[in-house]
Amino acid sequence: MENPFTDEYFMKKALQEAEIAFEKGEIPVGAVIVIDNKIIARTHNLTELLNDVTAHAEMQAITSAANFIGGKYLKGCTLFVTLEPCQMCAGALYWSQISKIVFGARDEQRGFMSLGTQLHPKTEVKQGVLAEQASELMIKFFASRRK
Amino acid sequence: MENPFTDEYFMKKALQEAEIAFEKGEIPVGAVIVIDNKIIARTHNLTELLNDVTAHAEMQAITSAANFIGGKYLKGCTLFVTLEPCQMCAGALYWSQISKIVFGARDEQRGFMSLGTQLHPKTEVKQGVLAEQASELMIKFFASRRK
Numbered sequence: 001m002e003n004p005f006t007d008e009y010f011m012k013k014a015l016q017e018a019e020i021a022f023e024k025g026e027i028p029v030g031a032v033i034v035i036d037n038k039i040i041a042r043t044h045n046l047t048e049l050l051n052d053v054t055a056h057a058e059m060q061a062i063t064s065a066a067n068f069i070g071g072k073y074l075k076g077c078t079l080f081v082t083l084e085p086c087q088m089c090a091g092a093l094y095w096s097q098i099s100k101i102v103f104g105a106r107d108e109q110r111g112f113m114s115l116g117t118q119l120h121p122k123t124e125v126k127q128g129v130l131a132e133q134a135s136e137l138m139i140k141f142f143a144s145r146r147k
Numbered sequence: 148m149e150n151p152f153t154d155e156y157f158m159k160k161a162l163q164e165a166e167i168a169f170e171k172g173e174i175p176v177g178a179v180i181v182i183d184n185k186i187i188a189r190t191h192n193l194t195e196l197l198n199d200v201t202a203h204a205e206m207q208a209i210t211s212a213a214n215f216i217g218g219k220y221l222k223g224c225t226l227f228v229t230l231e232p233c234q235m236c237a238g239a240l241y242w243s244q245i246s247k248i249v250f251g252a253r254d255e256q257r258g259f260m261s262l263g264t265q266l267h268p269k270t271e272v273k274q275g276v277l278a279e280q281a282s283e284l285m286i287k288f289f290a291s292r293r294k
Contacts, residue, residue: 047219048219051213051214051217051218051219052209052210052213052214052219053209053213053219053220053239053242053243054201054206054209054210054239054242059201062199062200062201063199063201066198066199066200067198067199070198071198072194072195072198072199072200073200086238086242087234087235087237087238087241087264087265088234088235088236088237088238088239088241088242089235089238090234090235090238091233091234091235091236091237091238091264092200092201092235094234094235095200095201095233095235096200115263115264115265116263117234117238117262117264118234118262
């Protein structure tokens, strides 16, 4: 039997979170954190609702996963996030020592890869998973705001 | 009459916060955010107590100040923090568009200046205010932990 727990499977869950953000009028970014194929955090961007620039999906996911684990390090965990993390989120992921980051669409302008934010040396990165769906949602969001 | 609201004045308040962190067994970093010579946020590192790598003094200060202001941008605000902000905190400060960052001691290894984290173009930076006091507190903390 095929393993149903593919990167696409978990990224779909992150995309569902991004859609919830979209419906709330938030920039549509969603995230989940997974350990042993189990989702331990599901979050979406809430910067507008909370009036707080730190309320990115990833930041909330890190706090939520650490709370679930009962420790602040996320060794053995994978973050799935629809958009490339920014400097702040990558900096938080550095401290968390998370094992793997899987993201969808690139953020050429404000993403950590372009800006050279340092991750923990043990953190693996994979990009481009369901990137098109994540991008489309972002484009749809910014188009709707220009109306 | 001399202006009592010098950078040293506010940094002393941040140092008081760092001392509270020290007493709680936290890495002793403290911060205050000031607008029009009024302190609107006072925070200290709580990563151990909250089991949360995102609970740096600066992150809490940003959230707290935004809450006070009722908006997420910290234009017109100055952050005073005893230690050079890390990538995460500098990344959050980027999003906040804060007007000024004043820090005490350098963090050569993990500070945003060494690691090249991008701030908002309108953010001014000043360093070295009461740096010795901030460093001494850090050294005392790590020495006490080695015992």
